[in-house]
Amino acid sequence: MHGFHYLGRKLFCERVPVETLVRKFGTPLYVYSQATLADHFQKLNRAMSPLDHLICYAVKANSNLAVLRTLANLGSGFDIVSAGELRRVIAAGGDPGKCVFAGVGKTEAEIEFALRKGVYSFNVESEPELERINRIAGRLRRKAPVAVRVNPNVAARTHAKITTGTYENKFGIAYEQVEGVYERASRLKHLHLRGVQMHIGSQITTVEPFEQAVSKMLPLVQRLHRRHGLEFLSIGGGIGIVYEPALASGRPGWWKTSAAKNILTPRKYADRLVPLLKDVGLRILMEPGRFIAGNAGILVTRVEYVKRTGKKNFLIVDAAMNDLIRPAFYDAYHEIVPLTARNGATIRTDVVGPICESGDFFCKDRPLPPLREGDHLALLSAGAYGFVMASNYNTRPLAAEVLVNGRQAALVRKRQPVEQTWAGETVPPWLKTRRL
Ligand code: LLP
Numbered sequence: 082m083h084g085f086h087y088l089g090r091k092l093f094c095e096r097v098p099v100e101t102l103v104r105k106f107g108t109p110l111y112v113y114s115q116a117t118l119a120d121h122f123q124k125l126n127r128a129m130s131p132l133d134h135l136i137c138y139a140v141k142a143n144s145n146l147a148v149l150r151t152l153a154n155l156g157s158g159f160d161i162v163s164a165g166e167l168r169r170v171i172a173a174g175g176d177p178g179k180c181v182f183a184g185v186g187k188t189e190a191e192i193e194f195a196l197r198k199g200v201y202s203f204n205v206e207s208e209p210e211l212e213r214i215n216r217i218a219g220r221l222r223r224k225a226p227v228a229v230r231v232n233p234n235v236a237a238r239t240h241a242k243i244t245t246g247t248y249e250n251k252f253g254i255a256y257e258q259v260e261g262v263y264e265r266a267s268r269l270k271h272l273h274l275r276g277v278q279m280h281i282g283s284q285i286t287t288v289e290p291f292e293q294a295v296s297k298m299l300p301l302v303q304r305l306h307r308r309h310g311l312e313f314l315s316i317g318g319g320i321g322i323v324y325e326p327a328l329a330s331g332r333p334g335w336w337k338t339s340a341a342k343n344i345l346t347p348r349k350y351a352d353r354l355v356p357l358l359k360d361v362g363l364r365i366l367m368e369p370g371r372f373i374a375g376n377a378g379i380l381v382t383r384v385e386y387v388k389r390t391g392k393k394n395f396l397i398v399d400a401a402m403n404d405l406i407r408p409a410f411y412d413a414y415h416e417i418v419p420l421t422a423r424n425g426a427t428i429r430t431d432v433v434g435p436i437c438e439s440g441d442f443f444c445k446d447r448p449l450p451p452l453r454e455g456d457h458l459a460l461l462s463a464g465a466y467g468f469v470m471a472s473n474y475n476t477r478p479l480a481a482e483v484l485v486n487g488r489q490a491a492l493v494r495k496r497q498p499v500e501q502t503w504a505g506e507t508v509p510p511w512l513k514t515r516r517l
Contacts, residue, residue, distance in 0.1 A: 099457075100421075107481065108400070110481050111381075111480055112482075113145070113485065115147075115484055115485060117464075118374065121373045121377065128355075129355065129365070129367065132365045135158045135366050137158035137160040137366055140169065141166070143370075143467070146173040147484045148484070157175075158201065162184040180198075181202045182195050182204060187213075189213065200226070201275075205227050205230060206230050208254075208265070214227060219271040226276075227266070227275060228274075228313070229259060231277060232255055235293050239282045239284050275313065277302055279294060280316075281317065281319060291353070318372075323344050370465055371466065375462050381400075381420070384397070384456045387453060396431070396449070396458070400460070401474075402440060403434075403474040404468075404479075420458070423451075427451075429448055431446065436477075473502045
C-alpha cells in the first residue's frame with residue numbers, strides 16, 4: 082500500500098486530491114502519506130516480532146520532524162549520523178536512548194553532545210574513533226556505549242555509490258581485524274562494549290546479500306558475545322523498494338507483474354533472517370530508511386514549457402536536480418505520472434528541470450501522455466533521499482513539504498523564502514567602500 086492512487090482521473094494521496102495541495106501550497110511540493118509511513122514500519126515490525134528487536138529508522142532518508150514524530154509515536158528508534166540529526170530526533174519527540182550514532186567522522190563536539198544526551202550506542206568505524214570516544218567519556222566521567230561496525234566484505238549488488246560492505250569502502254572495520262579491536266577496546270576504561278553492527282549497502286532488492294552477510298557475521302558475533310557479554314547485533318539497513326512503473330503507482334493488477342513477485346518484502350526478509358538470528362541471544366537492531374519512507378512520498382511539479390526540438394520532446398518543469406538529485410546522481414529511475422490521468426497515445430519525453438546543466442533531468446525518452454504548460458506531474462517514490470539531499474543550487478529555495486493523514490493535510494515545512502538562501506552571507510567592509 083503506497084497511499085497514492087487514482088480515483089477517477091485524479092491522483093490522490095490517501096483521501097486528499099493532490100491537486101488541492103498544489104493549489105494551496107504551490108510547487109515544487111513534496112507530499113508524504115502518514116498511513117504509508119506507519120504501514121511500512123508496522124509491516125517490518127510485525128515480521129520481525131519473533132525476535133527481541135528494535136527498528137532504528139535511518140533519519141538520513143527523510144528527516145522532516147513530522148516524519149520523525151510519526152515514527153517516534155510508533156515506538157521507533159533512530160539511526161543518526163550527526164549531532165544535527167540527534168537534535169532533530171529530540172525536537173520531534175524521539176528518545177535519544179533509542180538512537181544509534183553511526184558515521185566515519187564523528188567530531189569531538191558531536192560525541193560529547195551524544196554522550197550527554199544518552200544515546201543507546203555509538204556505531205564505531207575506526208580505532209582512533211574508539212580512542213576518541215573513550216577520552217571524551219573519561220572527561221565527562223561516563224561510560225560510552227559502543228558497537229564496532231564490521232565490514233563483512235560482502236558485495237550488495239547495488240549501485241556503486243551506495244554499496245558499503247566491501248573493503249573498497251571507507252566504512253567499518255575489516256572482518257578479520259574485529260576481534261583484535263574488541264580486545265583492545267575492552268581495555269579502554271570508559272567504554273561499554275554494548276553491541277556489534279553491520280551494514281552492507283542500500284537499495285538491496287534480494288534477500289541473499291543480507292543472508293550471506295548475517296551468516297558470515299554469526300560465528301564472529303557469537304565469539305564476541307561470549308568474550309565481552311554484548312547486548313545487541315545491528316544488521317543495518319538497505320532493504321530495497323520498487324521504483325518501477327505500475328508498482329509504485331499501485332495500478333490495478335500490479336501485484337501480478339513479475340517485478341511484484343520479485344519484490345523484497347518484510348515477510349521474505351524475515352522468513353530468511355529470523356531463523357538465523359533467533360538463537361543468537363542478542364537484541365536485533367535494524368536501520369531501514371528507504372523501506373519506510375521511499376514509497377511514502379512524491380514530488381509534485383508544474384510543467385512550465387513544452388519544447389519540441391527536431392529530435393526531442395522536452396517538458397521543462399519547475400522542479401530540478403536541486404530538489405531531487407537521484408536521477409542526476411545515480412541515474413535513478415523515478416516513475417512520473419500526471420496528476421490528471423490521460424488515456425491514449427504517449428510520446429517519448431524528456432522531463433527536465435530549469436538548472437543550467439545537462440544532468441538536470443528526471444527521465445529521458447520516457448513514454449508519457451502529451452502534456453501542456455500548467456499541467457502537473459508527480460515523481461513517485463521520492464520520500465527517501467529526496468528533500469534531504471536538496472540544495473540551493475542556482476539560488477533555488479528549498480521546496481515545501483506536506484504531510485497527509487486521511488482527509489487531513491498539513492504543511493510540515495514551508496517553502497524557503499528566497500532571501501534565506503543568502504541570509505548568512507555578508508559583504509566584507511573593504512568591498513563596501515565604493516570605488517571612485
Ligand atoms: N544504516 C547505515 C549505516 C547506512 O549507511 C544507511 C544508508 C542506512 C542504514 C539506511 O539505508 P536504507 O535502508 O535507506 O537503504 N542517497 C542514496 C542512499 C544512501 C544510503 C546511505 N546509507 C540514494 O538516494 O539512493
